[in-house]
Structures are given as C-alpha cells and as structure tokens.
Amino acid sequence: LQVADLSSVRISDYFDDAFGFIDSALSSGGKVLVHCFMGISRSSTVILAYLIARRGFSLADALCKLRRVRPQVQPNSGFYRELVALEAKQNNSAS
Structure with a gap:
C-alpha cells in the first residue's frame, strides 16, 4: 500500500x-x-487495526501486544484517532 505517514491521511481507507x-x-x-520505512507508524497502524477488527483486541491490548515485539510502535496522531474510531465501531457492532 502506498500511504504517506501524515496525520491528515485517512489510512482507514486502506484497511479493507x-x-x-x-x-x-x-x-x-x-x-x-508488514513494513514501512521506519516501522513505527504506518505498518503498526495496519497491524493494530487488524488486531482490533479481525481478532477482537481492544486498542490498548493491541498496543501492548505489538509493543512487546516492537517497542517503538507509535502511530501518528491522525492514525491513532482512526484506530480509536475503529475500536468504537467494533464495540458498537458487538453490542
């Protein structure tokens, strides 16, 4: 996926x-x-989103799991907001 690491980019458009x-x-x-240039924001966002959407993780649990193997994981602020929204959507659909 060709995705810029900018907080203004809607990375969720690439999740499907x-x-x-x-x-x-x-x-x-x-x-x-899954990789990106630094392995900090874009690739980690995709993996975090996958864990939330497909594996039922909370965002906090997904971050803990990923940071155990890649401590520098830090989605940019825009990507993080999209992960929060994805988690909320998953929680609403599970109810």
Missing part, C-alpha cells in the same frame, strides 16, 4: 485491502510481513 491480503495469506498457510 490490507485485511483482505492478510486474511488470504493466513488462510492459505502463509505468513505476512
């Missing part, structure tokens, strides 16, 4: 494509490598 790719790879027994 990313989730589809990850789901497809995992269901066929494959592995997935």
Whole structure:
C-alpha cells in the first residue's frame, strides 16, 4: 500500500485491502510481513487495526501486544484517532 505517514491521511481507507491480503495469506498457510520505512507508524497502524477488527483486541491490548515485539510502535496522531474510531465501531457492532 502506498500511504504517506501524515496525520491528515485517512489510512482507514486502506484497511479493507490490507485485511483482505492478510486474511488470504493466513488462510492459505502463509505468513505476512508488514513494513514501512521506519516501522513505527504506518505498518503498526495496519497491524493494530487488524488486531482490533479481525481478532477482537481492544486498542490498548493491541498496543501492548505489538509493543512487546516492537517497542517503538507509535502511530501518528491522525492514525491513532482512526484506530480509536475503529475500536468504537467494533464495540458498537458487538453490542
């Protein structure tokens, strides 16, 4: 995915494509490598969103899990707001 690391970018526009790719790879027994230039904001946002949307994690739990293996994870402020919104959407749909 070609995504700029800017807080004004709506990274959530790319979630469905990313989730589809990850789901497809995992269901066929494959592995997935998600990366960006620094491995801090864009790639971590995609993985955090996947954990929230597909694995039922809270944002706090997803951050803890990811930071255990990549301590420098820090989505930019705009991406973080989108993760908060995704978590709220998931919580509303689960109710």
